[in-house]
Amino acid sequence: MGKQASQYDKIFKENIEVVLPSLLENIFGITAVESEELPDDLQHTKERKPDVLKKITDAKGVTFVLHIEFQLVDESEMVYRMADYFIMLMRKYKTPVRQFVIFLGPSQPQMPTQIEVDCLQFRFPLVAFIQLDVELFLKSNQPEEVLLAVLANFSDKSPEDVLKRIIGRIEETTEGDLSLNRYFSQLRVLAQLRNLELTLKTTMDSIAKFISEERDVLYLRGFDKGEEKAEERFVKNLLTKLSLTIEQIAEIAGVSVEFVKNVQQKLSTE
Template sequence: MGKQASQYDKIFKENIEAVIPSLMQNILGITAVSSEELPDDIQHTKERKPDALKKITDSHGDTYVLQIEFQVADEPKMVYRMAEYYVMLERKYEIPVEQYVIYLGATKPQMPTRLNRKRMKFDFPLISFADLDYNFFLKSARPEEVVLGVLADFRGDSSEKALEQIIQRIEETASGDFLLKKYFKQLRVLAQLRNLGNNLKEIAMDSITKFVSVEKDAAYMVGFDKGEEKGEAKVVASLLRKLNYSLEQIADIAGVSVEFVKNVKQKLSADK
């Protein structure tokens, strides 16, 4: 889970600035009049790095520190971590603190959200991504938001239909080949959180040509066939046949080593 969690964390760090304004407005119910980035290192006796940290003045004239945490694991001790954040932020900025944890798992989170002790009472709002309507993300003009729809509630649509619409919308909103590659890769990673990898692979192979060219299919959707060495070899062989790319470019696209690509190329040459 460690490697996977770091992949999810990387995606949210890459997308967070584009996604936060819409999350604030439409999910947290915050209409910001002004927003100021705050340093994400909080250090007194220990260092903490919040996922998102901003100084907000909202439409009611209230000013406060806004902290948002994205959580993949159903962490039973999350309430202690959030309490630590709260005290450190309050001490550093000396203004009210508003906190939210957004849970990315598929199941209903069981983590406690409240402390009720004689000397301390604390709680934080917990929002489950799986309860959000994926159509909200499909309406976005930002691919960073669209890709997150795979973690939301498909509202009765089949996973195949939902994935097709997400793929189509990514293609409509991402500008340029590089960004298409980036967001399709993110979609592949996030789909694993919902055990939709196989569905996504089938749709990529059967339906993606409706949205992108054959070259883009090979270059961007290739990752859906990865996982085992046999699948990786098949993918690399397909790239070598279809694209006039360097070994380094193909290795980067397929997510394998240059040496692996060389071995596949040698095998292809020997089979001719």
């Protein structure tokens, strides 16, 4: 889970600035008119790094600290971690704090969301992505938001039809082959959260017209050839066909810089 979780974490950190306004407005009912990044290291007697930490001023002129955590595991002690965050944020910023946990798992989470004891009452809002309407994300003109449709509630729609629409909307809302490859790479990772990687592979095969071979559809079809082999093929194409830095290639392909360097070394000996 460690490596896999870091992949999901990387995707949300890369895309959060684009998707945050829509999440706030459509899910939490917050219209932000001002947003200021806050340091994400909270250190008093312990160190914490929130997923999202911002100072927000909403349309009513109310200013508060916004704290969001994206959670993959239905963690029974999440409520204590959120309470830790709350106290540290209140102590540091001396301003109201609003917290949310967004659960990315495939089912409704059962984690406790409140503490009620003699001298303490605390709770946090919990939103399960699986309960959000897929149309909320499919109608977006931001590919970073469209990606999130794969985690939403498909209702009576088939996974194949939803994936076709996601792929089509990403293609429609993305400019440039490099960005398109990056979003499809992210879609491949997020599809694993719903066990849809094989369905995605089949769907990609059926609508290959959306992506030319120059966009390396072999990478997206690479599930049956071994993920690492497909990633290596994709990185080789980026190294030989485009003038990009190793860091840029690693970001686009969703691999480590060390992985790119190893592929580059192999190429030099071929």
